[in-house]
Amino acid sequence: xxxxxxRAKPPGVQLGVALLGLVALSAGYLALMRATLDYSRLxxxxxxSDRDEIYLVLHTGMLVLALITGFAAGxxxxxxxxxxxxxxxxxxxxxxxTAQVGSYELACGGQNDLIRHWAC
Numbered sequence: 001x002x003x004x005x006x007r008a009k010p011p012g013v014q015l016g017v018a019l020l021g022l023v024a025l026s027a028g029y030l031a032l033m034r035a036t037l038d039y040s041r042l043x044x045x046x047x048x049s050d051r052d053e054i055y056l057v058l059h060t061g062m063l064v065l066a067l068i069t070g071f072a073a074g075x076x077x078x079x080x081x082x083x084x085x086x087x088x089x090x091x092x093x094x095x096x097x098t099a100q101v102g103s104y105e106l107a108c109g110g111q112n113d114l115i116r117h118w119a120c
Contacts, residue, residue, distance in 0.1 A: 008078035018087070021073055025092050029062050030099065033115035040117040059096060066092040 008014070036058065039051045066088040074084025099115060107118035 006079045009076075014077045017073055017077060018084070021069055021088060022091050025062070025066050025069065025088065026095050028065075029092065029096060030115060032058055032062070033099070037113060037115070037117065062092060062096070063089055 009017075036054055039046050039054050042048060042051065067085045070085035070088030071081040073088075074081040077084070103114045103116055104118050104120075106112075106114060107116075108120035112118055
């Protein structure tokens with residue numbers, strides 16, 4: 001059986017697709033966090049259990065999306081789907097932590113309700 005070898009896309013295309021994917025995932029995460037901002041305010045009838053369930057689904061879903069997107073991009077670009085999936089998922093996980101810690105620090109400094117409501 002003869003296997004056809006896939007030609008890798010040029011490095012500029014690989015870099016552009018990777019950056020576009022990472023920016024799109026980051027923007028999607030921030031948009032979803034902003035859209036679910038009301039659930040983080042517990043005094044408005046939302047329980048902590050509801051909030052935690054929504055955040056679990058949101059964060060897990062975004063990481064799964066990052067894995068799928070990275071794998072598809074990597075397979076299309078140069079056949080290295082697992083490498084791109086790992087890159088996308090690790091980047092997004094670090095971005096999520098940075099966004100949460102940063103929004104907490106800003107909330108305690110007076111800029112609350114950016115992507116989540118915090119009680120300092």
